[in-house]
Amino acid sequence: MGYMEIIIGGIFVNNILLAQFLGNCPFLGTSKKMETAVGMAMAVVFVLVLAGVITWLIYAFFLVPYKLVYMRTIAFILVIASLVQFVEMFLKKSIPALYAGLGIFLPLITTNCAVFGACILNVDKELNFMKTLVQSTAYAVGFGLALILFAGVRERIILARVPKPLQDTSIGLVVAGILSLTFYAFKGMI
Amino acid sequence: MLSLSAILFMLGLGALCGGALSAASKIFYVYEDPRIGVVEGFTALANCGGCGYAGCSAAAVAVVAGEAPPSVCIVAGSEATANIAGVMGLDPGTAEALLSYNTCTGGDRAEDKYHYMGINSCQALASLSGGQPVCPVGCLGLGDCVRACVFDALKIGPHGYPVVDEIKCVGCGACEKVCPKDIMEIKTMSQKLLHLNQYDDRIAPCQQTCPAEIDIPKYIYQIKTGDYEGAVNTIRERNPLLLSCGRVCPHPCESDCRRGLEDEAVSINQLKRFAADYEMNSGRRLPISCAPDTGKKVAVIGGGPAGLSNAFFLRRLGHEVTIFDAMPKLGGMIRYGIPEYRLPKEVLAWEIQSILDLGVEHKPNMVLGRDFDIGSLMAAGFDAVFLGIGAWKDYTLRAEGEDLEGCYTGINFLSNFSLWQQERPHEKRPFVGKKCVVIGGGNTAIDCVRTLVRLGADEVSIVYRRTRKEMPANMVEIEAAEHEGIKFTFLAAPTRALGDEEGKVVGLEYLKMELGEPDASGRRSPVPIEGSETVMDIDMLITAIGQGPDIFFKDESKRLDEDLQVTRWNTIDSADPIALQSSIPYIFTGGDAATGADLVVSAIGAGRRAARSIHMYLTGQDVTPPEKTLFTNHIPVSIFESVPGLTKLARTKMPELPVDERIKSFVEADLVISEEEALYESNRCLQCCLICYNKDVA
Numbered sequence: 001m002g003y004m005e006i007i008i009g010g011i012f013v014n015n016i017l018l019a020q021f022l023g024n025c026p027f028l029g030t031s032k033k034m035e036t037a038v039g040m041a042m043a044v045v046f047v048l049v050l051a052g053v054i055t056w057l058i059y060a061f062f063l064v065p066y067k068l069v070y071m072r073t074i075a076f077i078l079v080i081a082s083l084v085q086f087v088e089m090f091l092k093k094s095i096p097a098l099y100a101g102l103g104i105f106l107p108l109i110t111t112n113c114a115v116f117g118a119c120i121l122n123v124d125k126e127l128n129f130m131k132t133l134v135q136s137t138a139y140a141v142g143f144g145l146a147l148i149l150f151a152g153v154r155e156r157i158i159l160a161r162v163p164k165p166l167q168d169t170s171i172g173l174v175v176a177g178i179l180s181l182t183f184y185a186f187k188g189m190i
Numbered sequence: 191m192l193s194l195s196a197i198l199f200m201l202g203l204g205a206l207c208g209g210a211l212s213a214a215s216k217i218f219y220v221y222e223d224p225r226i227g228v229v230e231g232f233t234a235l236a237n238c239g240g241c242g243y244a245g246c247s248a249a250a251v252a253v254v255a256g257e258a259p260p261s262v263c264i265v266a267g268s269e270a271t272a273n274i275a276g277v278m279g280l281d282p283g284t285a286e287a288l289l290s291y292n293t294c295t296g297g298d299r300a301e302d303k304y305h306y307m308g309i310n311s312c313q314a315l316a317s318l319s320g321g322q323p324v325c326p327v328g329c330l331g332l333g334d335c336v337r338a339c340v341f342d343a344l345k346i347g348p349h350g351y352p353v354v355d356e357i358k359c360v361g362c363g364a365c366e367k368v369c370p371k372d373i374m375e376i377k378t379m380s381q382k383l384l385h386l387n388q389y390d391d392r393i394a395p396c397q398q399t400c401p402a403e404i405d406i407p408k409y410i411y412q413i414k415t416g417d418y419e420g421a422v423n424t425i426r427e428r429n430p431l432l433l434s435c436g437r438v439c440p441h442p443c444e445s446d447c448r449r450g451l452e453d454e455a456v457s458i459n460q461l462k463r464f465a466a467d468y469e470m471n472s473g474r475r476l477p478i479s480c481a482p483d484t485g486k487k488v489a490v491i492g493g494g495p496a497g498l499s500n501a502f503f504l505r506r507l508g509h510e511v512t513i514f515d516a517m518p519k520l521g522g523m524i525r526y527g528i529p530e531y532r533l534p535k536e537v538l539a540w541e542i543q544s545i546l547d548l549g550v551e552h553k554p555n556m557v558l559g560r561d562f563d564i565g566s567l568m569a570a571g572f573d574a575v576f577l578g579i580g581a582w583k584d585y586t587l588r589a590e591g592e593d594l595e596g597c598y599t600g601i602n603f604l605s606n607f608s609l610w611q612q613e614r615p616h617e618k619r620p621f622v623g624k625k626c627v628v629i630g631g632g633n634t635a636i637d638c639v640r641t642l643v644r645l646g647a648d649e650v651s652i653v654y655r656r657t658r659k660e661m662p663a664n665m666v667e668i669e670a671a672e673h674e675g676i677k678f679t680f681l682a683a684p685t686r687a688l689g690d691e692e693g694k695v696v697g698l699e700y701l702k703m704e705l706g707e708p709d710a711s712g713r714r715s716p717v718p719i720e721g722s723e724t725v726m727d728i729d730m731l732i733t734a735i736g737q738g739p740d741i742f743f744k745d746e747s748k749r750l751d752e753d754l755q756v757t758r759w760n761t762i763d764s765a766d767p768i769a770l771q772s773s774i775p776y777i778f779t780g781g782d783a784a785t786g787a788d789l790v791v792s793a794i795g796a797g798r799r800a801a802r803s804i805h806m807y808l809t810g811q812d813v814t815p816p817e818k819t820l821f822t823n824h825i826p827v828s829i830f831e832s833v834p835g836l837t838k839l840a841r842t843k844m845p846e847l848p849v850d851e852r853i854k855s856f857v858e859a860d861l862v863i864s865e866e867e868a869l870y871e872s873n874r875c876l877q878c879c880l881i882c883y884n885k886d887v888a
Contacts, residue, residue, distance in 0.1 A: 071199060075203055082207035082211055094218070159309060
């Protein structure tokens with residue numbers, strides 16, 4: 001599997017939101033306004049790449065040698081949660097501008113299953129370190145792309161006459177389904 | 191065996207993560223203001239998000255950063271607000287409750303640019319060419335604010351704009367944030383009191399014109415619906431002297447009344463007087479709320495309309511106010527200049543008492559420069575000074591014979607007579623001649639002649655340089671003087687007063703004039719006719735040709751003499767007529783002292799503007815006018831050429847005492863309209879806003 005394939009696959013074909021349906025809570029929760037969607041997308045890119053790399057290291061150097069692969073779920077959760085906390089402290093001290101930019105979205109990612117899911121997918125496919133890095137980045141970019149596209153659509157939806165039972169999240173889910181279908185068109189690419 | 195290694199692994203990983211995090215928290219420690227924790231402790235800690243911040247700790251950070259008021263927590267209540275203000279060392283004045291209110295009164299009557307069915311949110315409608323109403327600042331009426339309010343304090347009222355339930359509103363600001371047209375505003379009482387008319391306000395032409403910026407359509411609406419107390423409160427938000435203004439105001443607002451374009455203007459001032467008299471006659475003073483005490487002291491020098499208005503607003507903002515006045519009683523020119531028949535002193539006293547009742551201190555018979563000076567005020571701990579000394583010095587003709595016996599000046603005559611009438615009626619009455627002449631065409635001149643008539647002068651006349659059309663006096667006053675038998679000699683320029691051998695005035699020589707070309711101000715200036723000298727037989731002469739501030743106190747203090755700038759008309763110089771700050775930063779001015787003789791209502795407006803500046807000065811802000819202040823200008827879009835859709839309705843006549851009755855005494859000549867008349871007149875009001883108004887009035 002070449003790098004190009006990983007990138008295209010991660011962003012479009014196996015889009016973490018629209019093809020694998022992971023991370024739906026921030027997808028619906030932060031997509032009402034373009035501004036928040038962009039903030040969330042940035043935070044996810046940042047954390048997902050870091051988490052992908054760290055969890056791969058833990059998997060390759062601890063879990064596999066000690067035959068503890070069956071412990072990966074709980075280990076990854078612990079590591080990701082600590083990582084997010086650590087990153088938050090680090091940014092606050094070292095890069096206050098980035099910290100202020102990411103704002104509330106950074107701690108929210110602790111509970112983002114897209115991050116965890118991407119880490120599991122990385123190790124499932126038995127990718128090497130570089131490929132893990134590229135794959136994580138591609139997933140994160142795919143997440144950001146889907147979220148920003150969706151936010152753009154939702155900002156327009158308020159102009160439309162939506163029947164009362166379908167307003168807000170309901171119409172959001174319908175739109176998410178249609179977006180997901182359109183992403184299925186990428187299926188044949190790889 | 192497997193489970194043991196798993197447990198050991200998890201323990202190890204947990205210890206590693208925990209250790210790394212605790213080490214990181216030491217390494218990456220960032221100093222955080224300890225007040226944040228304390229402030230957070232005072233919030234409700236419910237993380238409800240009602241304040242608009244992401245949780246209580248975010249709100250606490252915002253408070254400490256000065257981005258949120260101490261009242262940020264909408265759940266914790268006023269005690270928490272006071273505690274937070276205490277932690278922050280903030281002016282408790284800012285801890286006043288916020289309240290939401292709607293500034294658009296157009297609603298359904300506002301015309302639409304287009305019809306677009308199908309949108310059900312203001313936000314969405316606003317993104318389509320700014321929304322459908324023609325009015326650029328009008329309410330869209332789709333109720334985003336109603337949906338945003340989690341306290342159920344808002345609903346779309348019967349006229350298609352949101353109505354606030356003041357009891358349920360907690361001032362969270364959700365409606366303000368969500369409104370795409372900035373119609374919903376969250377303000378404290380102080381902020382409302384200090385608001386100056388701005389270019390982007392939703393205000394009718396009358397309110398734009400009123401020098402005191404009273405919300406005229408609102409109080410007329412309240413009169414119409416029988417809420418007289420509400421009307422009084424609305425007027426008092428801008429004008430504490432409503433009884434006086436209701437009597438003596440020349441109502442510049444009425445000249446911009448939209449009804450006046452097609453019909454006769456609404457009799458706004460009589461409605462104001464009706465509401466004001468209602469309060470007085472009810473015998474019950476309506477409560478006036480004040481912000482919490484700030485501990486700042488302000489000295490108001492001069493207890494005239496400007497000083498009283500300034501003291502009233504400063505007191506309501508929570509400052510401690512002392513009025514120093516040169517006369518025995520408060521009121522200034524409206525007590526000692528305006529005669530009893532126009533403004534009964536009993537009425538004035540009632541009105542002034544309501545200002546003093548707020549806790550304003552009054553120090554009578556204190557003349558600036560004689561009994562105290564600015565330096566002694568500073569030594570007594572005053573933080574700012576308002577200089578509202580009025581314009582009490584008559585201009586003189588600079589003509590021969592002005593100092594003859596029987597010659598007086600306008601303000602001098604009126605105030606002396608008033609003093610005698612109010613303070614020492616048992617003493618000898620000031621001199622009144624048989625054949626009296628008053629020179630001048632302003633309100634002072636008219637007040638003099640109407641006073642002389644009542645004092646029993648046989649023949650009273652006015653000598654004025656120009657014609658009746660150019661007289662600066664109020665038209666109502668000129669007409670009343672004519673009815674009372676005053677003679678007018680127009681186009682006559684006095685040259686000298688003639689005296690007899692005892693030094694008493696016996697005649698006035700004047701030159702006849704004719705009107706020449708219009709001058710820069712658009713008035714045709716009079717030109718003397720050569721050799722037209724004429725002599726009138728008189729035994730009393732009053733010159734009332736204008737007045738300016740008496741600034742003798744400047745000479746008494748070196749500091750003031752050097753630093754306090756005055757204009758060439760002896761008025762106190764303020765670089766900005768809205769900020770009204772003098773050349774000495776802690777001295778503010780307003781009223782006649784700043785502008786020269788002007789209307790009572792202008793002085794009241796200036797008193798409020800100066801109160802705003804003093805408040806800014808005392809709270810450490812830069813004293814600047816708001817960017818979009820309207821001041822005396824008009825919002826162009828609100829000024830119409832014609833007003834279609836009206837049915838003509840006659841204006842209510844002002845009831846007045848019959849002439850033969852009123853010229854015998856100083857009993858008030860103008861009377862108040864009846865309740866039916868007030869209802870009729872309030873129904874004539876079109877309830878204008880910026881561009882819309884009620885059509886088809888019945």
